[in-house]
Amino acid sequence: MADIPERPPVMRGHPGTREISGRIASIVLKGQMPRFFWLAFLAAFLLVLVLFTTVAWLITQGVGTYGINIPVAWGTMLSNFVWWVGIGHAGTLISAVLLLFRQDWRASVNRFAEAMTLFAVAMAALFPILHLGRPWFFYWLLPLPNTHMHWPQWRSPLVWDFAAIATYGTVSLLFWYIGLVPDLAVLRDRAKNRAAQLFYGILALGWRGSAFHWARFDAVYYLLAVLATPLVVSVHSIVSLDFTYGMAPGYHSTIFPPYFVAGALYSGFAMVLTIAIPLRRLFRVEDLITKRHIDNGAKIMIAAGLIVAYGYAAEFFFAWYSGNPAERMMAWQRLVGPYAPFFWVMLACNVGVLQLLWFRRVRLWMPALFVISLLINLGMWLERYVIVVTGPSTGFLPAAWGTQSLQWVDFGVFFGTLGAFFALMFLFLRILPAITIFEVGELADERREA
Amino acid sequence: MTADPRPALMAAFPDEHALCAAARALAGRPGMDAFTPYPVEGLAETLGMRRTRLPLAMLAGGMAGAVFVYALILYSVTIAYPINVGGRGLNAWPAYLMLAFEGGILGAALAGGFGLFRANGLPQLHDPVFATPGFTFARGGGFWLLVPLGGDTADALRARLTDLGGERVEEVPQ
Numbered sequence: 001m002a003d004i005p006e007r008p009p010v011m012r013g014h015p016g017t018r019e020i021s022g023r024i025a026s027i028v029l030k031g032q033m034p035r036f037f038w039l040a041f042l043a044a045f046l047l048v049l050v051l052f053t054t055v056a057w058l059i060t061q062g063v064g065t066y067g068i069n070i071p072v073a074w075g076t077m078l079s080n081f082v083w084w085v086g087i088g089h090a091g092t093l094i095s096a097v098l099l100l101f102r103q104d105w106r107a108s109v110n111r112f113a114e115a116m117t118l119f120a121v122a123m124a125a126l127f128p129i130l131h132l133g134r135p136w137f138f139y140w141l142l143p144l145p146n147t148h149m150h151w152p153q154w155r156s157p158l159v160w161d162f163a164a165i166a167t168y169g170t171v172s173l174l175f176w177y178i179g180l181v182p183d184l185a186v187l188r189d190r191a192k193n194r195a196a197q198l199f200y201g202i203l204a205l206g207w208r209g210s211a212f213h214w215a216r217f218d219a220v221y222y223l224l225a226v227l228a229t230p231l232v233v234s235v236h237s238i239v240s241l242d243f244t245y246g247m248a249p250g251y252h253s254t255i256f257p258p259y260f261v262a263g264a265l266y267s268g269f270a271m272v273l274t275i276a277i278p279l280r281r282l283f284r285v286e287d288l289i290t291k292r293h294i295d296n297g298a299k300i301m302i303a304a305g306l307i308v309a310y311g312y313a314a315e316f317f318f319a320w321y322s323g324n325p326a327e328r329m330m331a332w333q334r335l336v337g338p339y340a341p342f343f344w345v346m347l348a349c350n351v352g353v354l355q356l357l358w359f360r361r362v363r364l365w366m367p368a369l370f371v372i373s374l375l376i377n378l379g380m381w382l383e384r385y386v387i388v389v390t391g392p393s394t395g396f397l398p399a400a401w402g403t404q405s406l407q408w409v410d411f412g413v414f415f416g417t418l419g420a421f422f423a424l425m426f427l428f429l430r431i432l433p434a435i436t437i438f439e440v441g442e443l444a445d446e447r448r449e450a
Numbered sequence: 451m452t453a454d455p456r457p458a459l460m461a462a463f464p465d466e467h468a469l470c471a472a473a474r475a476l477a478g479r480p481g482m483d484a485f486t487p488y489p490v491e492g493l494a495e496t497l498g499m500r501r502t503r504l505p506l507a508m509l510a511g512g513m514a515g516a517v518f519v520y521a522l523i524l525y526s527v528t529i530a531y532p533i534n535v536g537g538r539g540l541n542a543w544p545a546y547l548m549l550a551f552e553g554g555i556l557g558a559a560l561a562g563g564f565g566l567f568r569a570n571g572l573p574q575l576h577d578p579v580f581a582t583p584g585f586t587f588a589r590g591g592g593f594w595l596l597v598p599l600g601g602d603t604a605d606a607l608r609a610r611l612t613d614l615g616g617e618r619v620e621e622v623p624q
Binding site: 021143145150151154155159160163164166167170171174175177178181182185186188189201202205206207208209210211212213214215216217218219220223224227230231234238438439441442445 | 485522526
């Protein structure tokens with residue numbers, strides 16, 4: 001760590017467009033993945049089997065199997081949901097917000113960040129459905145008048161949530177696919193065997209890079225980014241309203257929407273780094289995903305993390321300032337009650353460990369940053385869990401206090417979705433270009449001219 | 451080659467600047483097109499593209515989505531299934547705006563996405579351009595300019611394109 005460059009460049013060296021497209025495309029087309037790649041995929045796939053088993057158990061036995069009961073009727077299904085949605089948001093921030101701000105460092109990380117968004121939202125969407133208890137009735141949230149003439153309760157944030165997540169997933173998929181089409185055309189024209197040519201050829205829709213097509217592509221791509229930016233804020237605000245509409249102590253707070261959005265970016269960037277740090281090393285793309293990307297990601301974590309820390313402070317301040325004994329007791333129980341260990345570990349990860357990122361040496365030292373990002377992922381999961389369970393567990397009526405205890409089903413479903421997420425990520429790395437070829441190529445040409 | 455029935459030539463240029471310069475020099479000829487590995491700013495305007503109406507389509511899609519969702523809710527709470535809860539108003543618009551907003555975003559995004567494919571004529575898995583010798587969209591294929599013959603002979607246009615810096619001039623198969 002002796003010499004640290006003042007500001008690492010967005011791209012190292014001067015690779016040409018031909019070299020870049022060849023390197024990125026060959027990861028997919030040659031298909032010679034490192035051995036550990038398939039071992040890691042196998043591990044992830046075993047977790048997928050755990051997910052199926054646990055979900056089957058959960059559905060046949062009922063939601064009580066994961067430790068919820070009155071008064072704590074919301075358990076890890078809700079905290080996992082919030083955690084996964086939050087992880088998705090960093091992908092949208094990178095792909096949409098940084099596009100609008102014309103940040104050139106987004107080019108080599110946006111594709112896999114968008115994939116991360118899609119897969120994270122897919123995982124998130126499972127949880128509220130599993131939480132329903134009778135998941136096969138989830139379509140009752142849709143406005144489909146049946147013979148009973150019932151309609152969704154439009155005033156309920158849970159219905160808004162359903163609409164927000166569905167919209168978010170659809171828009172993310174559309175944005176991802178539109179950006180993918182030109183790269184699929186590159187793969188189509190580089191593929192050597194017939195099956196790959198057909199596969200990428202059909203997905204590329206006949207893209208030929210016409211100037212007219214590119215002009216329309218640019219117009220729509222930017223406008224989709226303009227749409228995705230308020231969408232992402234609305235999605236996590238609505239997620240937080242699921243809580244604030246409830247009258248439980250600790251839920252009913254106006255700080256929640258901004259606090260949740262910041263928390264989403266915080267945990268999302270932690271996940272981006274968790275994926276990017278090994279990815280750039282394993283696929284030898286350190287010159288495309290440089291330390292500048294990693295450094296910038298860490299800086300965004302500092303900003304988002306400090307807003308989250310302010311959120312913690314505000315929660316405690318308003319618990320005291322409200323003068324409401326139930327609110328005060330809930331806050332006090334967070335510090336010393338049955339969930340205190342979770343709370344203190346959360347504080348240590350999200351506020352304590354975060355402070356290390358002020359040091360450039362730490363931000364540029366990959367193993368340390370990787371561990372920090374894992375710890376912040378853990379901390380953010382604990383944060384959501386603490387928020388979900390502490391409120392109802394110490395409600396307004398002390399006679400009706402209770403706790404949620406973590407069961408094997410909690411862990412099975414959670415680690416199962418982690419496995420499904422990484423299995424999907426691995427398949428994505430194998431099948432689709434994880435780095436945007438056309439944008440990185442454009443960046444490379446600009447840099448060669450400069 | 452004077453009686454060449456094929457109506458267009460494609461020329462490969464070494465970079466986007468040479469391509470843009472050639473496009474400017476030939477500007478005004480109908481039916482020109484260019485093929486680049488990434489978007490080149492201003493190229494489509496040089497080739498005679500008018501402003502795309504896709505943003506308007508997205509606006510219309512967004513408005514339609516929002517109005518549709520709000521109208522659906524209004525129908526359900528006032529006509530299909532009105533519930534009187536303590537005399538509260540049926541049209542609780544602050545709550546419904548959240549859903550109308552999501553509907554608007556979805557409508558605009560779908561209008562933009564599908565409008566883009568429609569305006570570009572995609573999917574269109576084959577085009578004569580693909581059959582042009584040397585043309586490929588894999589990187590390193592170059593920056594191509596497609597020029598219809600118009601009134602020129604193929605040889606005259608070929609000479610013109612070579613003068614403008616075209617490194618390789620090919621006929622587009624019919």
